[in-house]
Amino acid sequence: MKILSISQTQAADRYTIEHEPIASLDLMERAAQALLVWFLQNIDPARPIVLLCGKGNNGGDGLALARLLRANGYWDLRVFLVDHKGSPDFEANLDRLGKDILQELLQDQLKQEHFPADIVWVDALFGSGLSRVLEGRYAEWIYQINERSGTKVSIDLPSGLMGDAIAQTDLLRVFKADYTLTFQYPKLALVHPYTAALAGQLEVLDIGLHPDYLQSAESSYSWMSLADIQSIIKPRKKHSYKGDYGHAYLLAGSPNTMGAALIAAEACARSGAGLLSLNTAKETFRACNSRLPELMLQERSSHAPNLEAYKAILCGPGLGQDEGVNSLLAELLQNWQGPMVLDADALNLIAKNPSYLEWANENWILTPHPGEFKRLLGLNQLGPDQLDLGIEYCRKHQLNLLLKGSISVFIESDGHCTFYDFGTSALAKGGSGDLLAGLICGLLAQGYTIKDSVSLGLALQGRAAQLAERELGSAHAVLSSDILKQIGKAYASF
């Protein structure tokens, strides 16, 4: 799914109104119906709800939602208005609201009143019409509400977040949402690594905007959903042989960090690769054989072996950064032209030796977490321009990069970005990245394209983590070893 700019989003609304055709007030009603469905599924009708409504159409959505909530059994509702005057659809919905819902002008209530702890705050102050950083009383309200407890739900965009103007965002003047219910397409700020956390959990609600507009709109950003994954998976054929599923080669592990190598290796094997060789320190062979007997082990020396037999390579997990490893990596980077995942210490060594990037090509996939990304790009901190700098880096060196996070973004060598929201907080633990790198390498070995390997790897990692979480009862307790065991069920779930 494409991610549209705010001006394209506004054009998509206009196009729908004109070509469906539908009155703009009816489109707002459809949006409010979609919001209602989410509330019915997620918010207990007994909870107190305060809706904060601005003067534009985002406020209009809030008013329409208030009316529908009341009609569906949500009794404890208060509507805080910025003004009684506003856009035509706002005013029409204010007229429809009915006087039995408590309506008040927003003044000092947020500062002075006590609100129950289980309250639900609905932020309908600003959506895609926000044109500058919030100031004055708006900024004040946002500060006050961010201090309050309760569940915070933003309609379309958290107020204060400019949909696609990341550089202009002041992170402290944005409503901090637990959930953002956005219409039809995710907006860039909702998935961008600098701002995504402000949106909380993202829900994309279909409001039936005209598909023709989306089809013709140009965008270098896209969003992948789990529904897109099924078509990627290649079935395993009855009359097949291990040679049909590729031989993966891992350069990973050292005596103190074998865990990383073994997690990556098991993920690689469970992704379906036909054969798997691990080049590692001799002292660790006994541990490797007992943990993963399927592995073929190769003793590490400072020279790369003949690589002709292999389909894909993964370098980095638990590798260490000593001189022997460094020269082996350099030789590999220089000579191997096939698909290759570079993770962990391989990234740290590239950051220390930027001249290695002269050998980069479109078969390279760098998989940094934010710390490694910072080192690769030589940045002291990651600011609002981090994605643009990542895009420039990929274009300049003609390589691909997966910036990992709670939402991960894959930047291709032509600068196109795809965002993925497949994970769970169970993955916020050592080992998850090694597991992902192993999966991607195993998929590359089986002949999946670079993009499909990344997409399917992330989907398997995310779904397997969800399944492990469900089985163990809580994200807290999930280990990479638990996630590895769920890869089969993750495959079956698509």
Ligand SMILES: NC(=O)C1=CN([C@@H]2O[C@H](COP(=O)(O)OP(=O)(O)OC[C@H]3O[C@@H](n4cnc5c(N)ncnc54)[C@H](O)[C@@H]3O)[C@@H](O)[C@H]2O)[C@@H](O)CC1
């Ligand atoms: N157009 C449509 O057909 C639809 C629009 N929808 C809703 O409409 C929203 C967009 O509505 P609008 O375009 O009216 O915009 P908003 O409701 O986001 O707000 C725009 C208003 O805020 C003012 N404003 C902008 N920045 C400000 C700032 N920093 N401080 C103070 N005032 C500021 C603008 O002058 C304007 O009056 C979407 O986010 C979505 O929630 C939905 O109802 C779906 C359909």
Ligand SMILES: Nc1ncnc2c1ncn2[C@@H]1O[C@H](COP(=O)(O)OP(=O)(O)O)[C@@H](O)[C@H]1O
């Ligand atoms: N809160 C989260 N939600 C979803 N995915 C997450 C979250 N935290 C981490 N992840 C994922 O877990 C992996 C962590 O990778 P990394 O930091 O390299 O781990 P390690 O090096 O310890 O294996 C990445 O794929 C990242 O996207």
Ligand SMILES: [K+]
């Ligand atoms: K909002």
